[in-house]
């Protein structure tokens with residue numbers, strides 16, 4: 117999250133914090149009535165005065181609403197980090213509560229902007245060390261060229277409706293483009309020779325798409341054109357993209373986004389071009405692989421006996437004011453037990469204080485990962501711990517619980 121913040125701010129985005137609960141209508145009007153999200157995945161409820169409210173399933177509608185209600189001056193670039201909620205079958209990489217890292221640019225129309233935004237997500241993922249992910253891009257056209265394409269696609273589907281799955285038959289009625297989203301192998305097979313939007317773009321959309329491709333190569337971002345990529349939300353126009361891992365499985369999409377040049381107007385604002393994306397934090401963590409044990413940027417002060425207790429507390433305070441995270445075990449007094457606590461908390465260094473250290477005004481610094489111990493003068497301690505290389509590059513200072521992965525709640529608190 118801090119890396120995302122840093123990079124988004126480098127690209128001129130400012131953080132927007134929006135409520136987790138919004139009026140249901142906002143998502144119906146934006147995410148759209150032909151999306152799975154609105155038709156089957158929203159956590160919707162009535163409040164005490166009978167209003168229909170929804171736990172946000174995605175961040176884009178709330179960000180747009182916030183800009184309009186607060187009369188934020190446009191063009192503006194906003195980013196957000198926070199939990200989203202979708203009622204879908206939980207499985208690896210798909211949870212009912214998950215976190216998104218998202219950006220939205222409102223008021224910028226040029227293809228160079230699309231390229232810059234796609235590049236931002238790519239740079240972020242690559243910077244985390246995810247090297248097997250590249251953006252897939254497509255264009256789904258605009259209000260000028262899409263109706264004719266829809267007709268062509270419908271004609272194609274019409275002759276085959278019986279062979280498509282039940283969901284696809286509904287998609288065919290509501291928004292034929294969405295059949296490309298179907299995960300069923302049989303439907304995918306039927307679609308192999310279906311007309312593609314890229315072949316039916318108007319000249320303005322074709323020019324825009326070429327501009328995006330040029331912009332990406334100018335930035336050295338490798339991308340693949342995927343003419344089946346349509347995205348599962350209703351508001352997109354022109355550029356649609358996804359950050360996919362090379363394996364190609366659905367849960368291997370780390371994030372996605374696109375242009376939504378009509379959405380702002382559709383929810384009651386002015387006509388305003390816009391583009392954004394969101395990345396799934398849990399998907400990113402899965403792609404990064406299981407971290408080893410906990411490794412915190414933490415020092416553990418170990419007074420060897422009651423005589424060093426006071427000096428230990430003083431050292432704790434000094435460390436914290438020097439910006440170094442530190443703890444001490446107040447419950448256990450045997451040094452061995454204290455070292456054990458340090459290791460299980462993932463601390464990097466034990467700072468040992470015994471009578472000798474007090475006498476020499478030093479601290480014995482034990483690197484708990486390597487076992488190497490050395491005596492450091494108190495006055496040089498902060499500098500020693502602040503040295504480059506003192507800490508491993510990757511530390512994990514958090515615990516993440518993706519929530520129940522089974523269909524029903526379970527766990528020690530819920531056992532009957």
Ligand code: HAM
Pocket residue numbers: 173174175176202204209210211212213214215216218219220348349369370371372373374376391392393394395396397398399
């Ligand atoms: P989305 O494709 O629905 O787009 O979600 C973006 C990312 O959120 C997905 O690629 C995935 O990594 C993650 N995600 C979605 N659902 C789940 C889930 N149930 N469990 C775990 N991770 C999940 C949007 O949400 C759009 N608002 C993106 C956007 C922003 N378009 C324009 N601006």
